[in-house]
Amino acid sequence: MSLLSRANDVQLSRRTFVMSALLAGGSLVITPRFAALAQANEAKPLGAFIRIPATGKIELVIASVEMGQGVYMGLSTLLAEELEVGLDQIVAVPAPPDPALYAHPALGDQITGGSVSIRGFWEPMRHAGATARTMLIAAAADQWGVPPTGCRAERGEVIHTASGRRIGYGALVERAASMPVPRDVALKPASAFKLIGKPARRIDTPAKVNGSAVFGLDARPAGVKFAAIAICPTFGGTLQSVNDSEALKVKGVRQVVKLSDAVAVVADHTGAARKGLAALEVTWDRGVNATVDTAELERRADAAMAGNTVVAHSSGDINAAEAANARGIEEVYRLPILPHTAMEPMNCTVHVRPDSCEVWVGTQVVSRARTAAAQVTGLPVEKVTVHNHFLGGGFGRRLDHDGVIMAVRVAQQVDGPVQVVWSREEDVRHDSYRYLNLSRISIRLGPDGMPISWRHRVVGPAIMARFLPAFFKDGIDLDIVDIAESPYEIANKRVEFARHEGPEGMLTGNWRGVGPTRNAPAVEGGIDEAAHLAGIDPVEYRRRLLQNNPRLRGVLDLAAARAGWGNDLGRERGRGVALLSAFGSFAALIAQVHVDPRGALKVERLVAAVDCGLIVNPEVLRQQVESGIIYGLSATLYGRLTIEQGAVVESNFDDQPVLRLNECPQIDVHLVESAEAPGGIGELGTPGVAPAVMNAIFAATGQRLRTLPIDTAGLRRS
Amino acid sequence: MAYSLNVNGRIHSVDVDADTPLLWVLRDVIGLTGTKFGCGVAQCGACTIHLDGHAVRSCVTTIESAGSSAIMTIEAIGSTPKGSVVQRAWLEEEVVQCGYCQSGQIMSAVALLNANAMPSDGDIDDAMSGNICRCGTYPRIRAAIKKAARGGSNTGNGG
Numbered sequence: 001m002s003l004l005s006r007a008n009d010v011q012l013s014r015r016t017f018v019m020s021a022l023l024a025g026g027s028l029v030i031t032p033r034f035a036a037l038a039q040a041n042e043a044k045p046l047g048a049f050i051r052i053p054a055t056g057k058i059e060l061v062i063a064s065v066e067m068g069q070g071v072y073m074g075l076s077t078l079l080a081e082e083l084e085v086g087l088d089q090i091v092a093v094p095a096p097p098d099p100a101l102y103a104h105p106a107l108g109d110q111i112t113g114g115s116v117s118i119r120g121f122w123e124p125m126r127h128a129g130a131t132a133r134t135m136l137i138a139a140a141a142d143q144w145g146v147p148p149t150g151c152r153a154e155r156g157e158v159i160h161t162a163s164g165r166r167i168g169y170g171a172l173v174e175r176a177a178s179m180p181v182p183r184d185v186a187l188k189p190a191s192a193f194k195l196i197g198k199p200a201r202r203i204d205t206p207a208k209v210n211g212s213a214v215f216g217l218d219a220r221p222a223g224v225k226f227a228a229i230a231i232c233p234t235f236g237g238t239l240q241s242v243n244d245s246e247a248l249k250v251k252g253v254r255q256v257v258k259l260s261d262a263v264a265v266v267a268d269h270t271g272a273a274r275k276g277l278a279a280l281e282v283t284w285d286r287g288v289n290a291t292v293d294t295a296e297l298e299r300r301a302d303a304a305m306a307g308n309t310v311v312a313h314s315s316g317d318i319n320a321a322e323a324a325n326a327r328g329i330e331e332v333y334r335l336p337i338l339p340h341t342a343m344e345p346m347n348c349t350v351h352v353r354p355d356s357c358e359v360w361v362g363t364q365v366v367s368r369a370r371t372a373a374a375q376v377t378g379l380p381v382e383k384v385t386v387h388n389h390f391l392g393g394g395f396g397r398r399l400d401h402d403g404v405i406m407a408v409r410v411a412q413q414v415d416g417p418v419q420v421v422w423s424r425e426e427d428v429r430h431d432s433y434r435y436l437n438l439s440r441i442s443i444r445l446g447p448d449g450m451p452i453s454w455r456h457r458v459v460g461p462a463i464m465a466r467f468l469p470a471f472f473k474d475g476i477d478l479d480i481v482d483i484a485e486s487p488y489e490i491a492n493k494r495v496e497f498a499r500h501e502g503p504e505g506m507l508t509g510n511w512r513g514v515g516p517t518r519n520a521p522a523v524e525g526g527i528d529e530a531a532h533l534a535g536i537d538p539v540e541y542r543r544r545l546l547q548n549n550p551r552l553r554g555v556l557d558l559a560a561a562r563a564g565w566g567n568d569l570g571r572e573r574g575r576g577v578a579l580l581s582a583f584g585s586f587a588a589l590i591a592q593v594h595v596d597p598r599g600a601l602k603v604e605r606l607v608a609a610v611d612c613g614l615i616v617n618p619e620v621l622r623q624q625v626e627s628g629i630i631y632g633l634s635a636t637l638y639g640r641l642t643i644e645q646g647a648v649v650e651s652n653f654d655d656q657p658v659l660r661l662n663e664c665p666q667i668d669v670h671l672v673e674s675a676e677a678p679g680g681i682g683e684l685g686t687p688g689v690a691p692a693v694m695n696a697i698f699a700a701t702g703q704r705l706r707t708l709p710i711d712t713a714g715l716r717r718s
Numbered sequence: 719m720a721y722s723l724n725v726n727g728r729i730h731s732v733d734v735d736a737d738t739p740l741l742w743v744l745r746d747v748i749g750l751t752g753t754k755f756g757c758g759v760a761q762c763g764a765c766t767i768h769l770d771g772h773a774v775r776s777c778v779t780t781i782e783s784a785g786s787s788a789i790m791t792i793e794a795i796g797s798t799p800k801g802s803v804v805q806r807a808w809l810e811e812e813v814v815q816c817g818y819c820q821s822g823q824i825m826s827a828v829a830l831l832n833a834n835a836m837p838s839d840g841d842i843d844d845a846m847s848g849n850i851c852r853c854g855t856y857p858r859i860r861a862a863i864k865k866a867a868r869g870g871s872n873t874g875n876g877g
Contacts, residue, residue, distance in 0.1 A: 070815070204817070205808075211753070211792035251735045268746075269742045270742045275738075343756050343818040623812060658850055660847045661856040
């Protein structure tokens with residue numbers, strides 16, 4: 001979570017490492033262990049292994065899951081750099097569920113999310129690589145009877161510089177395992193980097209252009225059957241009755257599985273299962289949410305805005321500042337309910353046997369998936385095997401394992417393995433939603449027009465209370481209020497949090513950009529409104545409020561220069577800016593829009609400037625910023641689910657559109673060279689898009705939008 | 719009933735209902751899982767395959783309608799001249815992220831280039847806007863198609 005940018009970075013940098021090395025199955029195995037000062041005093045094992053076999057490729061076990069963000073590439077680069085091997089000499093493999101070995105050091109669990117993989121594993125991966133390299137050099141020197149200082153490592157070999165003798169790592173593993181494990185190995189200086197910061201090609205992509213990459217939906221255990229599932233459309237509702245006589249007549253249909261809240265048709269192939277499902281006559285008991293609709297949910301959120309709050313941030317004397325300065329803005333920003341719509345619909349393959357359970361899935365929480373399967377089946381956790389796969393998009397959806405639970409429940413009634421496949425409609429109607437968010441932003445200006453007070457009331461769910469309770473403190477979800485206080489230097493600030501949950505039975509969760517994506521529209525819209533009220537250019541206004549923040553000011557200046565800020569765009573066009581300091585990184589986005597008199601909106605260009613500290617791979621960084629921007633732009637333009645009778649109305653890409661290629665603006669990403677510790681990049685592009693576009697629309701039309709998604713009908717000029 | 723399908727130059731005999739979409743026959747019956755399921759209603763393009771060289775959405779193409787057409791999937795596209803050029807351009811332009819939609823993207827791109835060797839931006843818009851990518855690889859897809867159109871060279875407009 002981006003809250004780590006504040007809460008845990010200090011702790012991350014105070015870790016101490018102890019490496020362990022042993023010979024296992026003929027391979028040298030390196031495991032970094034660290035003393036986590038954050039939560040536990042005893043040294044606990046962490047992260048990836050390096051497995052160096054006698055022959056063949058070196059295996060790097062990657063604790064974070066690959067869902068497109070390039071983490072196999074990122075973590076492999078760090079390891080390979082210090083280990084002195086080429087990326088062509090290694091193979092990255094996913095970690096099995098084992099939090100004791102693979103928990104993220106700051107999250108405390110085996111979770112991939114919140115743009116923390118590189119931040120969390122940056123140091124241990126490099127230390128692991130350097131430790132292995134040091135031991136391999138020591139082993140070669142020992143074998144040759146020469147001092148290790150006369151030897152160096154290069155592309156998987158140790159070389160004795162004076163004589164030119166060479167020996168491969170594989171031939172050294174046995175001797176290396178008997179060498180003392182060094183403490184405090186020296187990491188390579190940046191000037192010696194061969195891989196870090198270089199535009200090496202991603203290692204996971206060749207299999208993804210020829211159909212050979214295996215995603216969760218591609219798991220094919222022997223004898224697998226396929227199930228199509230219908231879950232009660234109303235949140236919290238239950239299955240009342242099913243007439244399955246027609247479904248059972250469909251060729252290939254084997255079985256109809258009834259659960260308390262769902263029904264599934266099991267068949268020889270998904271086509272037959274879907275046909276069988278369509279032939280079912282199902283009656284649902286809609287339960288307590290039967291009459292709930294969007295208007296009702298919005299009324300409840302408005303009531304929460306007027307209700308009790310907890311102070312999440314306080315500095316200066318807000319009440320005195322507000323009493324002394326009347327001029328300002330006070331506005332409410334409204335965010336809708338959003339689905340994730342990852343390209344790979346939810347799915348999970350399960351084989352329940354009397355004494356064991358095997359699960360094939362793509363998940364961001366592999367150890368939680370295993371625990372859940374054990375709980376559902378009543379089996380001991382060690383009797384559950386989970387095979388993780390490439391994820392066809394995560395975006396936070398696969399941080400929840402509700403799909404695993406559902407699939408295990410189906411599989412309990414099936415003899416043999418069964419792949420449970422959510423249709424797109426089920427995927428949209430049973431997501432882990434980003435729930436409604438309201439922000440009321442109050443800014444008072446001093447006599448010079450600059451803000452003297454900043455009050456931000458955030459209304460939203462406390463996801464962390466269930467997801468990572470360590471980040472739910474004193475009634476405050478530390479993620480939901482992340483960046484709510486803004487990066488701006490204002491003497492008096494207060495952030496208030498009003499916890500407001502969705503209806504019972506609706507799963508609400510994390511969505512790309514997490515807390516910052518919720519707060520950026522109000523923070524960056526609010527400061528823009530203040531600048532307008534003061535009559536000061538929005539870029540200049542922000543600059544003046546970042547006197548002590550050179551990195552954020554730096555990306556602002558870079559983006560403004562590259563976007564041609566201040567150059568006349570002519571009629572019907574405008575530019576808008578949004579800044580973001582989150583995930584340990586800094587970003588400025590400048591959007592350029594065209595709004596014609598009929599209200600047709602075209603986002604023509606987005607210029608991003610990014611400072612994420614030391615760049616592990618510049619191409620992956622650019623990819624991620626582009627990706628985050630486009631994901632954010634889809635939501636800005638189209639993202640909104642409506643609720644009727646306690647159920648989601650939308651169901652597929654026709655009624656819940658996402659950005660398509662022909663709508664994609666020109667995107668320019670400019671990178672800042674930096675030697676600072678690396679920050680997160682997977683979510684960095686997303687939060688600023690909506691406010692940048694809304695601020696650009698204001699510049700183009702004079703209309704200030706505060707509700708997402710953008711209502712283009714409202715942009716029509718009469 | 720039993721159907722004889724010509725997939726990637728091999729004949730497969732499958733016994734399914736006439737209205738079974740090819741997508742499930744390919745993935746679940748024949749075992750070619752490179753073709754992906756994304757929406758089921760021809761909205762996203764993840765399931766794109768070639769039927770006699772034309773890009774079609776296999777999620778709404780029934781086995782009955784396929785008849786004796788030559789079916790080609792992502793697993794075999796690399797063996798065609800345009801297919802291998804496109805795959806290489808995809809890697810060189812670093813298009814791919816999660817990769818789930820890319821089978822369909824590549825099949826649509828190859829069909830475009832087979833029909834139109836030097837597509838304009840408008841042609842690319844028309845041919846590729848039926849393929850959704852949630853990772854947002856669109857700018858790189860456009861650049862990679864242009865690169866492939868030039869035969870994979872690095873010269874000229876990278877898009």
